[in-house]
Amino acid sequence: KAGVTQTPRYLIKTRGQQVTLSCSPISGHRSVSWYQQTPGQGLQFLFEYFSETQRNKGNFPGRFSGRQFSNSRSEMNVSTLELGDSALYLCATGFGPSSGNTIYFGEGSWLTVV
Amino acid sequence: GENVEQHPSTLSVQEGDSAVIKCTYSDSASNYFPWYKQELGKRPQLIIDIRSNVGEKKDQRIAVTLNKTAKHFSLHITETQPEDSAVYFCAASENRDDKIIFGKGTRLHILP
Numbered sequence: 001k002a003g004v005t006q007t008p009r010y011l012i013k014t015r016g017q018q019v020t021l022s023c024s025p026i027s028g029h030r031s032v033s034w035y036q037q038t039p040g041q042g043l044q045f046l047f048e049y050f051s052e053t054q055r056n057k058g059n060f061p062g063r064f065s066g067r068q069f070s071n072s073r074s075e076m077n078v079s080t081l082e083l084g085d086s087a088l089y090l091c092a093t094g095f096g097p098s099s100g101n102t103i104y105f106g107e108g109s110w111l112t113v114v
Numbered sequence: 115g116e117n118v119e120q121h122p123s124t125l126s127v128q129e130g131d132s133a134v135i136k137c138t139y140s141d142s143a144s145n146y147f148p149w150y151k152q153e154l155g156k157r158p159q160l161i162i163d164i165r166s167n168v169g170e171k172k173d174q175r176i177a178v179t180l181n182k183t184a185k186h187f188s189l190h191i192t193e194t195q196p197e198d199s200a201v202y203f204c205a206a207s208e209n210r211d212d213k214i215i216f217g218k219g220t221r222l223h224i225l226p
Contacts, residue, residue: 033213048213
């Protein structure tokens with residue numbers, strides 16, 4: 001059974017550009033959560049999607065957005081990139097909404113903004 | 115919303131000794147508490163979880179305890195081994211809110 005797949009794994013962008021990251025869940029999983037990981041800040045919740053609907057959103061500016069497709073794959077987009085957006089972006093998927101259910105992480109997408 | 119505090123941020127223990135990581139949460143409605151281990155350069159992986167109807171859960175050298183009254187839960191690792199060196203994250207979630215909130219992590223060093 002394939003795990004959670006995130007693409008691209010590594011990317012470098014320039015300030016002001018935008019980026020799109022992709023997450024393909026484990027087969028049968030319908031929820032996708034996105035987290036930003038930076039040193040010292042741990043895993044900060046961005047948003048969660050279930051059945052193509054955003055179920056919850058963290059405290060990030062509107063430059064961070066996402067969506068989920070009918071096959072449960074999800075994308076997140078960051079527009080007008082800032083240096084502080086440099087981080088590891090992790091997605092995690094589960095059968096149902098994450099509340100009370102186990103979620104499984106992908107390897108993450110390393111974003112460097114220069 | 116939910117807030118999870120985790121202590122200590124760094125912990126060094128001698129190989130063979132025990133390690134304890136503590137977390138507190140703010141939302142009394144939280145009822146699911148997973149722990150994840152992240153080795154260097156790898157994805158976080160679930161190592162154990164506990165639900166609010168249980169006070170303690172054990173899996174070989176790993177155990178988690180939950181005190182709902184005090185709103186804190188702890189991870190205990192006994193007979194530590196070099197492969198236990200990693201960053202450990204605690205988390206909490208409750209049914210009304212579709213999100214799992216994580217602590218900031220504890221970097222565990224196992225000393226030879």
